[in-house]
Amino acid sequence: MNSFHHAPEDYDCPFCRVAAGVPCPLPHTQPGDVILQNEWVTAFIASGQWPNNPGHVLIVPNVHFENLYELPLEYGTAIHAASRRVAVAFKDIYGCDGVSTRQHNEPDGGQDVWHCHLHVFPRYTDDRLYDLTAQRRTTEPEERQPYAARLREALA
Template sequence: MSTPWPFVASWWWPNNLGHVLVIPTAHHENLYDLPAQSGHAVHDVVREVAIAMRTSYGCTGISTRQHNEPDGYQTAWHYHVHVFPRYPDDNLYNSRRLPTPATAAEREPYIQRLLGSCD
């Protein structure tokens, strides 16, 4: 088993900027293929990211999402978990992602905020 890798995602939703993806470094296509030990490791990191996000983003909640198979809205064929900052009336589930990906420069402040909360 390898350590999961969190990163600030390049696709953002209008009111939930800086969401994070947590992925295992070993390839697992979806939840069905994920060994229990890797699943536990991923969710330990998801928890750490959620706590850091709540502390550093000033959000009032966290949502996680994970999709399996086309009918489950899986579009990337490598297991991963989305961690979204949530705010009052943010409309996450009724909005579409922004049309262009965030640049590295746009993602950098969120990375720094998350890293700063881990000190």
């Protein structure tokens, strides 16, 4: 096993499920959370949400790569292009004050799903995003649908 890999051998990757249009166990990501998909990437409303930054998005490559170390450049380029589109949509739809992206690798880097992914957060003045990570909660699909619908429309 590659020293950069941490997924167990029998890992059932939730982000591979999302990219393939296969529902995950509730309340986690469902096909209705997807806001953008092309041959390279899938973007969706994250099931885990921070208290002051609702509607944040995850962008994943459609092919399974565990982390940034093994991600081919063309997938990185597609992720970056999708993040720009999502960021502009956030500004238009959410009226946020800014946008942050973050990407984690390996357990000590904060990675907890073993499929490379980029978080895109709408940011607001004094939202304390990084201080409130411990208050992240798993949302129900019904809570995510209004965000997904608005962003899908903006990105169409």
